Structures are given as C-alpha cells and as structure tokens.
Amino acid sequence: MRKWILMIIVIGMLGWAVYDFIDSNRKSADQVKSEDDVQLTEETKLGEENEEADEPVIGLEVGNKAPDFQLQTLSGDTVKLSDFRGNRVMINFWATWCPPCRAEMPDMERFHQDKDVVILAVNLTDTEPSLEDIEKFSDEYKLTFPILLDENLDVATLYMIQPIPTTYMVDSxxxxxxxxxxxxNYDLMVQEFEKME
Structure with missing residues (x-):
C-alpha cells in the first residue's frame, strides 16, 4: 500500500511539473507578445512624435517657418508668401522716409537682377505721407521687384518689426x-542667399 501511495505522489509531482512547465511557457510567450505590443506601440508613438517634430514651428527665429501673409502690391496684384514655396525669398520691411532703407535699395535692385531670388519689399504704408511718395520712390530707384503695401501694418506687427529696414531670408x-x-549691402545679401537651399 505504501508503494501505491508513493507512486501516486511521484506521478502527481511529475504531472504538476509538466503542467507548470507548459503553463510557464505559455505565460512566457504571452509576456513576450505583450512586450512586443508595448514596443510597437512605443515605436508608433515615437514615429508620430518625430513626424510632428519634423514639422517646423512657425515663428520669427532662424530655423522657424516664416509666418504666411498676403498683401496687395503697388501695381494692384495680390501676393502671398506661401505662393513662392520652392523659391528663395527675401522679405524686406522698409519706408520711403527711412535713410538706411534708401541706402540699401540700389543693392537690393542689383541683387534682384543678379540672382534667382524673389524680393518682397513690404512698405510700411501706414507711416507714409501718401501712396504717390511710394510710387515716386519706386520710379526714382528703378525698382523691378514687387512693392507690397502693408496699409494697416498687419504684417509688420506679425513680424514684430522694430527697426527698419528689417530683412528676412527665407529658403525654398x-x-x-x-x-x-x-x-x-549687396555682398551680405549674396552671402546669405547662397547659404540657403
């Protein structure tokens, strides 16, 4: 009788060992699957964060995406900054009464003629005595790039313009x-233009 009891205990222990071994393999497989799911979820989240991080911040610092704007030109056309995506753009804020603005205009015109650059000359129209003064200025300096009229200083405010002239070089x-x-001056314009893509 003792032999039978001993055999039942041994068979029970052996059965328990087999059951425990199979159960632990199943749990281990479930855990690995769960860890893989967590890792995939984390990788997906990281991928989404990287996509969001790749989108540049709209701002006024170097490396930021330039804030978009739309203005009318002196000739009556409507111009939007984002329409020039794919081109390098020079945005220059100026006024006819500003001596440094007058000083840089010949260099800007030469730069416009020599290089494949879009120049958007944003005039602070609200500060001007009259529209005729802007037209005379453009004729006097023989400007061939578009003169944009910031009549309410909305774009100047958007770009937080303090001194004028202020210039932004925006890549393609x-x-x-x-x-x-x-x-x-002309040399600085060319130097900064050639650094951009």
Whole structure:
C-alpha cells in the first residue's frame, strides 16, 4: 500500500511539473507578445512624435517657418508668401522716409537682377505721407521687384518689426535662414542667399 501511495505522489509531482512547465511557457510567450505590443506601440508613438517634430514651428527665429501673409502690391496684384514655396525669398520691411532703407535699395535692385531670388519689399504704408511718395520712390530707384503695401501694418506687427529696414531670408521650404536688423549691402545679401537651399 505504501508503494501505491508513493507512486501516486511521484506521478502527481511529475504531472504538476509538466503542467507548470507548459503553463510557464505559455505565460512566457504571452509576456513576450505583450512586450512586443508595448514596443510597437512605443515605436508608433515615437514615429508620430518625430513626424510632428519634423514639422517646423512657425515663428520669427532662424530655423522657424516664416509666418504666411498676403498683401496687395503697388501695381494692384495680390501676393502671398506661401505662393513662392520652392523659391528663395527675401522679405524686406522698409519706408520711403527711412535713410538706411534708401541706402540699401540700389543693392537690393542689383541683387534682384543678379540672382534667382524673389524680393518682397513690404512698405510700411501706414507711416507714409501718401501712396504717390511710394510710387515716386519706386520710379526714382528703378525698382523691378514687387512693392507690397502693408496699409494697416498687419504684417509688420506679425513680424514684430522694430527697426527698419528689417530683412528676412527665407529658403525654398519657407524656413527662415537669416534675418538682419538694419541695412544690408549687396555682398551680405549674396552671402546669405547662397547659404540657403
């Protein structure tokens, strides 16, 4: 009788060991699957965060996406910054009564003629005595790039313009590559233009 009891205990222990081994393999497989699911979820989240991180921030610092705007030109056309995506753009804020603006205009015209650059010359129209003064200025300097009229200073406010002239160089992806407070000369324009893509 003792043999039978001993055999039942041994068979029971052996059965328990087999059951425990199979159960632990199942749990281990479930845990690995669960960890893989967690890892995939984390990778997906990281991928989504990286996609969001790849989208540049709209702002006024170098490396930011330039804020979009739309203005009318002196000739009556409507111009929007985002329409020039794919081109390098120089945005220049100026006024006819500003001596440094007058000083840099010949260099801007030469730069416009020599390089494949879009120049958007944003005039602070609200500060001007009259529209005729802007037309005379454009004729006097023989400007061939568009003169944009910021009649309510909305764009100047958007770009937080303090001194004029202020210039932003924007690359073909709409990213600010350079900004200058004060007049620029031709060589600096070319130098900063050639750094952009």
């Amino acid at each position: 992806n709409g990213i600010i590559g350079f900004r200058a407070f004060g007049a620029m």
